Amino acid sequence: MKIQKGNDGKLTPSSGTASPEPRQKPFRALENRDFRLLWFGQAVSQLGTQMRIAGIGWQIYLLTHDPLQLGAIGLCRVVPLVAFSLIGGSAADVSDRRKLLLVAEAILMFLSGVLAFVTLTGAVNVWWIYAITILTSATNAFERPSFSALVPALVPRDQLSSAISLNTLNFQVATVIGPGLGGVIIALVGVQGVFWIDAASYLAVLASLLLIKYRPAVRSTQRVSVAAAVEGLRFVWGNKILVSTMLLDFFATFFASSRTLLPIFATDVLHSGEIGFGLLSAADAVGAVVMSLIMAWLNPSRFRHPGIILLIGVFFFSVFTILFGLSTSLPFSLLCLFFVGASDTVSMVLRQTISQLVTPDELRGRMQSVNMIFFAGGPQLGELEAGIVARVGGPALSVVSGGIACVVVVLAVAAMSPGLRKYKFEKD
Numbered sequence: 001m002k003i004q005k006g007n008d009g010k011l012t013p014s015s016g017t018a019s020p021e022p023r024q025k026p027f028r029a030l031e032n033r034d035f036r037l038l039w040f041g042q043a044v045s046q047l048g049t050q051m052r053i054a055g056i057g058w059q060i061y062l063l064t065h066d067p068l069q070l071g072a073i074g075l076c077r078v079v080p081l082v083a084f085s086l087i088g089g090s091a092a093d094v095s096d097r098r099k100l101l102l103v104a105e106a107i108l109m110f111l112s113g114v115l116a117f118v119t120l121t122g123a124v125n126v127w128w129i130y131a132i133t134i135l136t137s138a139t140n141a142f143e144r145p146s147f148s149a150l151v152p153a154l155v156p157r158d159q160l161s162s163a164i165s166l167n168t169l170n171f172q173v174a175t176v177i178g179p180g181l182g183g184v185i186i187a188l189v190g191v192q193g194v195f196w197i198d199a200a201s202y203l204a205v206l207a208s209l210l211l212i213k214y215r216p217a218v219r220s221t222q223r224v225s226v227a228a229a230v231e232g233l234r235f236v237w238g239n240k241i242l243v244s245t246m247l248l249d250f251f252a253t254f255f256a257s258s259r260t261l262l263p264i265f266a267t268d269v270l271h272s273g274e275i276g277f278g279l280l281s282a283a284d285a286v287g288a289v290v291m292s293l294i295m296a297w298l299n300p301s302r303f304r305h306p307g308i309i310l311l312i313g314v315f316f317f318s319v320f321t322i323l324f325g326l327s328t329s330l331p332f333s334l335l336c337l338f339f340v341g342a343s344d345t346v347s348m349v350l351r352q353t354i355s356q357l358v359t360p361d362e363l364r365g366r367m368q369s370v371n372m373i374f375f376a377g378g379p380q381l382g383e384l385e386a387g388i389v390a391r392v393g394g395p396a397l398s399v400v401s402g403g404i405a406c407v408v409v410v411l412a413v414a415a416m417s418p419g420l421r422k423y424k425f426e427k428d
Helices: 033-064 067-083 085-094 097-121 126-153 157-189 191-211 226-238 240-255 259-269 273-298 306-326 330-357 361-393 395-416 418-422
Strands: 002-005 011-014
Touching: 033 067, 033 097, 033 126, 033 157, 033 191, 067 085, 067 126, 067 361, 085 097, 085 126, 085 226, 085 361, 097 126, 097 191, 126 157, 126 330, 126 361, 157 191, 157 273, 157 330, 226 240, 226 361, 240 306, 240 330, 240 361, 240 395, 240 418, 259 273, 259 361, 259 395, 273 330, 306 330, 306 395, 306 418, 330 361, 361 395, 395 418
Parallel strands: none
Antiparallel strands: 002 011
């Protein structure tokens, strides 16, 4: 028992432990009306988007029966996203982000409607699909930085990681449910039905943007320009914590990308056929959904050492990737991929939270645009790297060597970035 001095100057006994912080309610970010509206709108829209992505893949293969033309859709997505990302980030920082989102979502709805119409009329061909995909991706280069930069304005600082966890949950649930639901719709009414549903899903997010009460403060007269983009790049490269988190993201997805090789593992390694391939494809997403729920429940803003937990998350992502590459058992492979998805979600939520908190509001859009280059480029280049190594040495060598390389990157970043290791969330 300790002795403490009371307000009256007298010494009184006290317990040896400080009173604990009151336990926060889970999913507290949803208590904020504006965020709740935007979150629900995005949930509906994300489901439509994943259905559309599945429908486009199905449609291209039906039209061409050419794996190369099917694979080209990936380039149509990533090239415009990277090419316009810095412009989109600058626009998010000098414009009213809510209004910019309204315009972007309306354009995306229009493009999905055009794809549905040309499919319904029979005018569709692969060039229609490529063109609409390129325009959609270019629009996303403006939409994504604005959305990411808007979220911190809708929730208190200590609930930001919970909000990011809930947004991650939206995406992962849509990834699990969307393709399967899209397949059902295609079987019932044809592929144009998926595109009509996607177009309609944008009404939910447009309504949420119109209903939120948040209105931004008047911004400076700065315009979208090369100078504004360069200012964003200088800020990112001058912040060691941001550079560390972005490099972790890039190299983790570059080296430890096993998803593109799943058909080979299902067929030649695990001998599990189409059913095994379907299970393998869903396993990491299921792990990500479960961990997103846990992270939103816990509210990681209360973590004492988020930087260390981030590094541990990427480390276990690498370890379970290695174990998956070594596995010859379907149940164990599914377990490994489950934890790959779960550990990746831990690092993703903390990485995004830290990035948002170390960036001033007037630079958040540009920071997100630079970040978008890393998380878009890593997986695409990683698929190429995985395929080359797999052709030379086999799928197991590709995945295991990639996982080992990712471990080396984690250890290097941990050693060279003491600021990330020591980082702590500031209390309001």
